[in-house]
Amino acid sequence: MDYATLLQILDSTVRLAVPLLLACLAGLWSERAGVFDIGLEGKMLVAAFASGAVAFLTGSAWAGLLAGIGAALVWALLHGLASITFRGNQLISGVALNFLASGITVLVAQTAFQQGGRTPSLSGEARFNELTLPLAETARGVPVIGPLYADVISGHPILTYLAVLAVPLTWWVLYRTRFGLRLRAVGENPAAVDTAGVSVARMRFSAVLITGVLCGIAGAYLATALQAGFGREMTAGRGYIALAALIFAKWRPWGALWATLLFGFFQAIALRPDVVPIPVPALEALPYVLTVLVLAGFVGKAIPPRAGGEPYVKER
Amino acid sequence: MRQIPRWADVVLVPLISLVLAAICATLVILAIGQDPWEAITTMVTGALGSAYGWGYTLYYTTSFIFTGLAVTMAFHAGLFNIGGEGQAQLGGLGIALALLFIPWPHWTVALLAAIIASAASGALWGAIPGWLQAKRGSHIVITTIMFNYIAYALIVWMLVDVLRPAGQAEPATARFGLGIPALSDIPGLNLVFTDAVPANISLFLALIACVGVWALLWRTPLGYEIRAFGKSEPAARYAGIRPVRTVMIAMALSGALAGMMSINNVMGESGRLLQNSSEGAGFIGIAVALMGRNHPFGVVLSALLFGFLYQGGAELGLWTSIPIDLRVVVQGLVILFTGALDHMVRMMLGVFFRPRKVA
Numbered sequence: 001m002d003y004a005t006l007l008q009i010l011d012s013t014v015r016l017a018v019p020l021l022l023a024c025l026a027g028l029w030s031e032r033a034g035v036f037d038i039g040l041e042g043k044m045l046v047a048a049f050a051s052g053a054v055a056f057l058t059g060s061a062w063a064g065l066l067a068g069i070g071a072a073l074v075w076a077l078l079h080g081l082a083s084i085t086f087r088g089n090q091l092i093s094g095v096a097l098n099f100l101a102s103g104i105t106v107l108v109a110q111t112a113f114q115q116g117g118r119t120p121s122l123s124g125e126a127r128f129n130e131l132t133l134p135l136a137e138t139a140r141g142v143p144v145i146g147p148l149y150a151d152v153i154s155g156h157p158i159l160t161y162l163a164v165l166a167v168p169l170t171w172w173v174l175y176r177t178r179f180g181l182r183l184r185a186v187g188e189n190p191a192a193v194d195t196a197g198v199s200v201a202r203m204r205f206s207a208v209l210i211t212g213v214l215c216g217i218a219g220a221y222l223a224t225a226l227q228a229g230f231g232r233e234m235t236a237g238r239g240y241i242a243l244a245a246l247i248f249a250k251w252r253p254w255g256a257l258w259a260t261l262l263f264g265f266f267q268a269i270a271l272r273p274d275v276v277p278i279p280v281p282a283l284e285a286l287p288y289v290l291t292v293l294v295l296a297g298f299v300g301k302a303i304p305p306r307a308g309g310e311p312y313v314k315e316r
Numbered sequence: 317m318r319q320i321p322r323w324a325d326v327v328l329v330p331l332i333s334l335v336l337a338a339i340c341a342t343l344v345i346l347a348i349g350q351d352p353w354e355a356i357t358t359m360v361t362g363a364l365g366s367a368y369g370w371g372y373t374l375y376y377t378t379s380f381i382f383t384g385l386a387v388t389m390a391f392h393a394g395l396f397n398i399g400g401e402g403q404a405q406l407g408g409l410g411i412a413l414a415l416l417f418i419p420w421p422h423w424t425v426a427l428l429a430a431i432i433a434s435a436a437s438g439a440l441w442g443a444i445p446g447w448l449q450a451k452r453g454s455h456i457v458i459t460t461i462m463f464n465y466i467a468y469a470l471i472v473w474m475l476v477d478v479l480r481p482a483g484q485a486e487p488a489t490a491r492f493g494l495g496i497p498a499l500s501d502i503p504g505l506n507l508v509f510t511d512a513v514p515a516n517i518s519l520f521l522a523l524i525a526c527v528g529v530w531a532l533l534w535r536t537p538l539g540y541e542i543r544a545f546g547k548s549e550p551a552a553r554y555a556g557i558r559p560v561r562t563v564m565i566a567m568a569l570s571g572a573l574a575g576m577m578s579i580n581n582v583m584g585e586s587g588r589l590l591q592n593s594s595e596g597a598g599f600i601g602i603a604v605a606l607m608g609r610n611h612p613f614g615v616v617l618s619a620l621l622f623g624f625l626y627q628g629g630a631e632l633g634l635w636t637s638i639p640i641d642l643r644v645v646v647q648g649l650v651i652l653f654t655g656a657l658d659h660m661v662r663m664m665l666g667v668f669f670r671p672r673k674v675a
Binding site: 038078081082083086087088089090091092093095096097098099100101102103104106107108110111117237240243244247279281282284285288289291292295296297 | 465477641647
């Protein structure tokens with residue numbers, strides 16, 4: 001494998017890691033506040049559909065992004081309602097919302113566009129197009145680093161850079177603000193937060209809504225940047241892989257970045273039968289197999305937020 | 317939260333959840349500009365209006381009983397097995413391997429072999445995530461989902477590169493030499509089912525499995541251990557119940573039940589292994605188990621309901637302009653209301669069951 005091939009693979013690593021990173025950070029917010037979210041997949045799917053449809057109808061990728069965030073927020077609210085307000089089983093609520101997303105997106109897409117559950121393909125301003133970072137072409141001449149900058153770091157849609165910025169932002173809010181401290185406390189010991197006079201339900205709802213926003217961006221990225229339009233089940237298990245990455249990252253923002261780049265790399269090499277000489281079905285299964293192996297072997301001791309998955313019941 | 321009587325918890329809560337899911341589904345149908353009344357009449361006539369319709373409804377019911385029991389089994393051990401889909405497909409692969417290469421003398425022997433093969437391969441696909449959870453701490457939900465994708469790729473590879481007969485374009489195995497009798501082949505029942513129907517004798521197998529699961533969970537020491545483990549792991553550990561063994565046995569049994577579903581569709585209906593043979597039945601098992609309150613008897617009733625929904629949904633796709641995907645929406649709604657919003661229903665009901673005032 002030569003350097004040019006490696007750069008190509010790294011470039012698609014970045015492309016494929018972005019939705020995983022956004023979903024992983026989304027899961028991080030929710031789980032840090034003590035709400036498990038299996039439903040990242042469904043939120044991304046409704047967001048992908050809404051952004052694909054709205055971007056097609058308005059011709060604006062930004063309108064699509066807003067619609068995607070809106071749709072994911074509705075799903076996030078439903079999850080919050082089931083798992084915070086009515087203290088339901090968080091895993092089951094997530095699974096239910098995933099099915100609901102999978103059915104409703106195709107149902108509405110088929111009714112509205114009659115294209116077998118797809119949205120019409122997008123072009124021009126309806127997609128987030130690739131940006132060239134300053135000096136990318138000038139730097140190309142510099143050996144090794146130049147092509148890396150020009151091909152891998154530059155040349156991505158704006159959402160990619162937003163996703164990377166979301167990492168330090170998440171870190172700062174979670175670890176350097178009062179809101180973040182309370183949010184993490186709600187995930188570890190909600191009773192203590194409640195005693196201090198802070199509403200547990202309110203903190204958890206804020207976290208779940210932030211999850212919705214990030215999933216919305218992830219879905220919009222899938223439909224309007226990575227691909228040109230929504231397709232049936234286009235999330236393809238990314239929500240679940242993001243959860244695996246979250247465990248691998250031990251629920252930390254910077255860890256999430258490295259973990260999702262690793263999983264993005266798995267997906268990128270799965271697209272290259274010329275580099276990895278194994279049968280195509282085996283190659284397709286590779287990201288999933290590697291996810292299982294990573295979870296089973298290399299995580300070490302990953303301690304989840306202590307109050308995760310348990311509804312908070314105020315004592316009376 | 318107010319306590320409600322046990323009968324209300326067992327009967328009213330699922331019924332009201334179902335009504336709420338139905339209301340939401342109606343709203344969805346209205347939202348896409350279709351007629352809900354037309355939808356329901358099409359579904360009822362298509363699924364229950366003829367012996368032929370019943371033949372399909374019972375066929376789906378059989379599959380859903382197996383996958384519902386699979387989810388139930390894991391739930392009692394406190395495990396959420398979302399891998400029924402992959403386990404069912406592996407079961408189908410087991411059946412294909414058992415039936416394609418050994419010339420069984422009679423269908424009864426072949427059925428026995430199919431039961432063993434499907435249960436064993438399903439059990440394997442369930443036990444590995446179980447082992448990973450118990451030994452390595454991998455989250456069972458994520459691992460079973462990954463195993464669904466891996467199973468799918470494995471089956472594609474087997475069908476395209478290994479089991480496909482030479483000269484056949486479609487990724488499928490050759491036809492098996494032996495099948496099992498459909499309900500329309502059985503003397504007596506053939507007076508009702510005059511046309512050939514896909515429902516077959518594995519329906520009776522599914523009902524036997526129900527009794528078996530009930531007996532195992534509530535009448536044997538192993539079942540006690542599984543349920544105790546599911547209620548409280550530390551307590552079970554303290555009582556000397558071995559966690560790794562319990563998790564693996566529960567997941568193997570769960571996978572075996574999901575795998576045995578393939579007797580119905582792979583050996584019974586299609587007579588060969590196709591791509592995506594389970595067609596989502598593994599996922600429906602989740603809804604069936606939740607709706608059936610994780611009890612084998614409840615599983616039979618809710619499997620029948622979902623059988624109706626599935627056959628009715630297929631009829632919708634055929635005769636109306638409502639896409640067949642409405643089935644997945646209803647499935648999600650049922651899981652949401654019966655599994656996640658059940659406290660909401662209980663709170664609503666609590667209003668009607670006020671504790672009597674002591675004068």
